[in-house]
Amino acid sequence: MTFARLIAFALAFWAATLPRIAAAESPVVAAAASVQFALVEIAQAFEAETGETVRLTFGASGNLARQIRQGAPYDLFLSADESFVLTLAEEGRLRDQGVLYAQGRIGALVPRGSDLKPDGTLEDLRAALQDGRLGRFAIANPEHAPYGQRAREALIHAGLWEAIEPHLVIGENIAQAAQFAVSGNADGGIVSYSLAVAPDVAARSEFALIPADWHEPLGQRMALTKRAGPVAEAFYAYLQSPAARAIFDDYGLALSHGEG
Amino acid sequence: MDWTALILSMQLAGVTVAVLLPIGIALGRWLAVRDFRAKPLVEALVALPLVLPPTVFGYYLLVAFGAASPLGQIWEQVFGQTLVFSFEGLVLASILFNLPFAVQPIQRGFEAIAPEIREAAACSGMAPLTALRRVELPLAWPGILTAMVLSFAHTLGEFGIVLMVGGSIPGETRTVAISIYDKVQSFDDSGAAQMSALLLVISLVTIALTFAFSRRIGRRLG
Structure with missing residues (x-):
């Protein structure tokens, strides 16, 4: 029996003492899957410049919006479509209506x-x-x-x-x-x-x-949520800077496209 | 290789097993020893996660603990964050979803103990708890070990529920199974391949260890 107890204790001890990684409360950015490559690159540039990190999670905009409605701890939401941001803003779940960041x-x-x-x-x-x-x-x-x-x-x-x-x-x-x-x-x-x-x-x-x-235009809009802190705010500002703009443009996420 | 996700999964599995162990022993022994009219119902409830689609389970968790639900609001007021989309939420989901993997092997383990042995322990004047510790648990040990390993391995592999209630937050809810799914979608085939291979090895090794352990213990007791 001592063996069993030993294992049980070891497990409990191990589970309890391991510090939860990334307990460093870096903000969570929920973004449409369409911007995943651009955003990873922008986040790296942001980290290089400020030393601050953000955690990225990607999915379909509609799902992310639903998760925000259900209380997901996201600080910034980059939607592939304005309607999700505007609806959430109307419901009071976002700080404001945010800004357009791309035309999809x-x-x-x-x-x-x-x-x-x-x-x-x-x-x-x-x-x-x-x-x-x-x-x-x-x-x-x-x-x-x-x-x-x-x-x-x-x-x-x-x-x-x-x-x-x-x-x-x-x-x-x-x-x-x-x-x-x-x-x-x-x-x-x-x-x-x-x-x-x-x-x-x-x-x-x-x-x-x-x-x-x-098709209907695809105005991609982003906004901070109510729980956003200073780092999320800084990243939101960085996303609107010329450096981030250039990366968005490289990935076909320009704010206006010449007809092509 | 997404080490953060791997460590997170290990922690989730470790916490799940640590919490499930006493629950599994209590519930497993109760079901093994007692007979009562509602027993089939209790056993069915325990076994339900075996057949219930994880998405159905995830859906009910979202309904029961989502930000809009009374339970979810109480949780948020007490702990300052929502239960869904958090590590704690995954632990809860994981405990419930692993119930059959923990309870059933333990129940089989206790059922294999002849009633005469329990009676002999009682006749020798052992208090029930002492008898449990000194007689029954050592005999049921192979079942308990199987339960622990199965719950651990099953938690590492759980995908559907985590997808429903997790939200893939790095270091919080992005488990290794979710990370593989994300890597495939970000065209990181080599990352997905490495992590899949690692998970395959871990699963195989844990299961093989259980078989080896229970055989050795079976011989020692037999």
């Missing part, structure tokens, strides 16, 4: 070696549906991922929605949709420009922008 764009992405061609007018997709080339096609969940909503709007605009529905695989957020397509598990997909230009993605896929007027 979508496009057609195909993995290298796919039977599809990258075609922003979706004409090749139409042809693929008719000649039976199309297997699976990935978009983000239109229910809670803004990029999924815009993908659906673009497909409806092109008159392809009903034909393509049986072929769709739905990513929980835009990064998962992109992962489905880039890995070749889907023949292609509609993903955000911001993910398509990331080196890991660009090396393995081809991408063409879909005309911006095929």
Whole structure:
């Protein structure tokens, strides 16, 4: 029996004494999956400049908004769509209505070696549906991922929605949709420009922008929550600085896009 | 390699096992020794997490302990933070969800003890607690060890509930299983591959150790 007790004690002792890591209360930034690559880079630059760290968590904007409503301890929310920020602000869960940080764009992405061609007018997709080339096609969940909503709007605009529905695989957020397509598990997909230009993605896929007027604009808005402290405030200000702006622009998250 | 997530998962699993051990022994022995009309119901409740989808469980936790619920509000007033999206919330979820993995092996362990042995201990004048400590626990030990290892390994691998109530906060709720999921979505295939391989090895080693232990102990007692 002494053996059993020894183990039990060791476990309890170990569990109780290990200091919880990151108890350093660095603020938590909840951000849309579409900005993950840009934000990681900006957070590194912020750390290099100020010595302060932020903790990043990514997901579909709709899910993050729901979590904030349920009391998630986020200090700053970067949504892929303004509506989530504006609604939360109205409900009094954010400090204010925040600011726009990007104008999101979508496009057609195909993995290298796919039977599809990258075609922003979706004409090749139409042809693929008719000649039976199309297997699976990935978009983000239109229910809670803004990029999924815009993908659906673009497909409806092109008159392809009903034909393509049986072929769709739905990513929980835009990064998962992109992962489905880039890995070749889907023949292609509609993903955000911001993910398509990331080196890991660009090396393995081809991408063409879909005309911006095929869908509702995607004003990406961010705001501090009520619990934000000084470090979160500093990061929020940094996100609006020229240094961060340049990184956003590099990742296709410009505030205004020349038509292309 | 996301060491923060790995350490967090280890801590979660350690705390879960430490809390579950006394609960499992009390509940397991009670179910093994006593017979009563509602027993099938109690056993079903304990076994429920085996068949209940983690998302259903996560949903009810969100409803019961979310910021809008009375329980959630009381918790927030007392501890200054919400129970969901926190380490403490994961511990609670993990304890409830591991109940069958802790209780069932312990119950089997106590059931394997012949009633005559308990009676002999009582006849020799041992107080119930002394009999438990000196006679029953050593005999039920293989079951208890299995329970501890299974709960530990199962906590390391739990995904659905953590996804529902966790929110993937580094150092708080981003466990190793969630971190692998995040890495796949950020196209970090080598990171996902390393962590998956590590988790595979840890799982295999823990399970193999349990089998080796219980065989050795089985021989010693048998």
